[in-house]
Amino acid sequence: MxxxxxxxxxxxxxxxxxxxxxxxxxxxxxxxxxxxxxxxxxxxxxxxxxxxxxxxxxxxxxxxxxxxxxxxxxxxxxxxxxxxxxxxxxxxxxxxxxxxxxxxxxxxxxxxxxxxxxxxxxxxxxxxxxxxxxxxxxxKSEQGGFLAGYVAASLSETGKVGTWGGINVGTPVTAYMDGFQQGAEYYGEQKGSPIEVLGWNGKDGAFANSFTDTAAGASTTQALVQQGADVIFPVAGGAGGGAFDVAQDEGGAVKVIWVDFPGCDYYPDDCQYIPTSALKxxxxxxxxxxxxxxxxxxxxxxxxxTLENDGVGIDDFNDFDSVITDETKSELDDIREQIISGDIAITVNGG
Structure with missing residues (x-):
């Protein structure tokens, strides 16, 4: 892979x-x-x-x-x-x-x-x-977001995943959420088992109204977890760190896909909760x-x-490498090529 x-x-x-x-x-x-x-x-x-x-x-x-x-x-x-x-x-x-x-x-x-x-x-x-x-x-962060959404859906045990933003500044935040939503739903379509995405419906959703407030990030995450989401994708800069507090409180039952940069590099103590990161x-x-x-x-x-010029993508799977199946890894390779070729089109609605 x-x-x-x-x-x-x-x-x-x-x-x-x-x-x-x-x-x-x-x-x-x-x-x-x-x-x-x-x-x-x-x-x-x-x-x-x-x-x-x-x-x-x-x-x-x-x-x-x-x-x-x-x-x-x-x-x-x-x-x-x-x-x-x-x-x-x-x-x-x-x-x-x-x-x-x-x-x-x-x-x-x-x-x-x-x-x-x-x-x-x-x-x-x-x-x-x-x-x-x-x-x-x-x-084109929606491309990495799509892959991240597919990974999230593959790991979900509840059939519900969630995403939320820091501040709604338009596509730098919401394009990620668009991609994540569509990637998770695509997984459900391919597997014949619908995935519900909480926190974003393609037009509006959950926001912490901060890129720095980890307490707001934790409460926003907790609201999605209470609705059943067990994999969370915070698009919120430092505020997203609050999601790790929830993952800790939930004893690892909640996983967090990080955004922009390798979460395990920046949060090594929380790497056990990070299946991958969407990268820029x-x-x-x-x-x-x-x-x-x-x-x-x-x-x-x-x-x-873009995915084609290696400007976006997803990180390695770190502690989750043995958890994510070879089948899913192969599917991610195929999806990447289909996004590049245009066979999979991602709609950017937010803003």
């Missing part, structure tokens, strides 16, 4: 050693002697060590700086949406050669900053380009953008990660 995109999408998570002001430590004194390239990142809420998209994006910055010591990296953390515009403005004033915004919630602020500073170069994770000086890094190649694409930009070949337009 193929390992999907684990090896291509992500590498093992590196420890994030950063100073209080957000500058990366000077771990590598050697330099090629070339001109310094200053790369700056504006984080969403949750901090650089949020075990979520901030941490993953900054990992890409670190990897770029490690490969090219002329790249100097730093970040500005956001405590709320009121910080987005000032943090972007500060990055422009600082003279950053590349400014990367993390998350679709920064779309409007990034578009405004790019319009007001046409000579500055921006990139944004989880949003398309809206200007010549903004590079969009997007993902965020570190690899942030790294690629910075290395090319520093070399004078600034990417433009919008990148779209």
């Amino acid at each position: 193929k390992k999907f995109v684990r090896s291509a999408v992500v590498v093992s998570v590196l420890g994030l050693a950063v100073s209080a002001c957000g500058d990366a430590p000077d771990e590598n004194e050697e330099s090629s002697g070339g001109e310094k390239f200053e790369a700056c990142m504006v984080l969403d809420v949750g901090g650089v060590d949020d075990k979520s998209f901030n941490q993953s994006a900054y990992q890409g910055m670190e990897e770029a700086a490690e490969e090219n010591p002329d790249i100097e990296i730093s970040y500005l953390a956001s405590q709320g949406d009121a910080d987005y515009a000032p943090n972007l403005a500060n990055s422009v004033s600082k003279g950053c050669d590349a400014i990367i915004s993390v998350g679709g919630l920064l779309s409007d602020a990034t578009a405004t900053a790019a319009s007001e500073n046409p000579d500055a170069q921006f990139a944004i994770v989880d949003a398309p380009s809206g200007a010549d000086n903004v590079y969009g890094i997007t993902f 190649a965020i570190p690899a694409n942030v790294k690629d953008y910075l290395l090319k930009s520093a070399d004078g070949d600034v990417p433009t337009g919008t990148y779209e990660g």
